Amino acid sequence: MRYLTTFTAFLTIALRQASLVASHGGVIGYDIASKYYNGFSAYNTPVGQSTIQREWDTFNPITNPTDSFLSCNNNGASLGSGQLSATVDAGSQVVAYWNQWPHTIGPVMVYMASCSGACASAMPSDLSWFKIDEAGLMSGTLTTGQWAMGELVANNNSWTTTIPANLAPGEYMIRHELLAIHTSNQPQFYPECAHLVVTGSGSAQPSGNSLVRFPGAYKVSDPGVTIDIYSHPDVTDYTIPGPAVWRG
Structure with a gap:
């Protein structure tokens, strides 16, 4: 009887954890220049993985807007020799695919950042x-x-974004972010994040208020x-957090 009780308790915890994992998630792949790139496999060792995406280790959300991992999720590390980059022309589209996504209340935001050199060694x-896309x-x-x-x-759990057509070529990170607000005040x-090599003849670079840090x-206090x-x-408007979209 004690064994059955213990097993039942273990099964309850396991099912609860599985439910939590199923209710969250992240980007699992990208379609860039007609080529599909698998994302990082969370909950697996980074050893042996090869992808354009930075490491992220959990389907659970970040709930603190000043969390140290807000830039590229926990832990956002480079994969070293397994870290790839996708080449994309400025003005082209990037399609990001999420796992089976249950939340439908909240904005979608997409950012980029110049690595000013090699993204593999960038923090x-x-x-x-700078923000290149948003919808609320x-x-x-x-x-x-x-x-x-x-x-x-x-x-199909996907979001399509266009790289600014006049963006200067170079190595960039692209950062897709969902902000689920279906839970009151939480x-x-x-x-x-993923690594891109942007090509083209553009010369534009964002500056000033277009640039932000994470965290x-x-x-x-942001509304x-x-x-x-x-x-x-009954409210029919919502203020998306962060800077205005940079159009290049």
């Missing part, structure tokens, strides 16, 4: 990031409206971060 928290509440109210994350789910950040770009949407069911 994401030291980079200056697209129609309706905070609680029942159409959100960008809902559109992502409807589009933001859930899901960021992942540093968001605060708890779009710590928000209780259920306290404002």
Whole structure:
């Protein structure tokens, strides 16, 4: 009887953990210049993995907007010899694919950062990031409206972004981020980063207020971060956190 009780308790915990993993996630692959790149396999050793994506170790969200891992998730490390880069022309599209994604309330944001050299040796928290794409509440109210994350789910758990056409060539990181706000006053950040080599004849580089650091770009007091949407069911606008989109 004691064995059955112990087994039942273990099974309950295991199912609960599986449910938590199933309810979260991240970017698992990219379609760039008609080539598909597998993402990093979370919960697996980085040894032997080869991908354009930085290491991320858990499906769980980051809930603190000033968390030290907010730049590229926990732990955001380079894969060393296994770290690849995808070549993409400025003005081309990058499609990111998520695992089976359950959350449909919240914005989608995409950032880039110049590595000023080789991205493989860059620390994401030291980079200056600029936003190239964002979408939030697209129609309706905070609680029942159409959100960008809902559109992502409807589009085969994918999001398509265009690299600014006049961006100067070089090595960059691209950072996809979902901010789930379905839990009252408890933001859930899901960021992942990948390495790109941007080509083309562009010469534009962002500066000034277009550039932010992670952590540093968001605060708890930002209206779009710590928000209780259920306290404002009839509101039809939402302020996406971070800088304005840089168009190049």
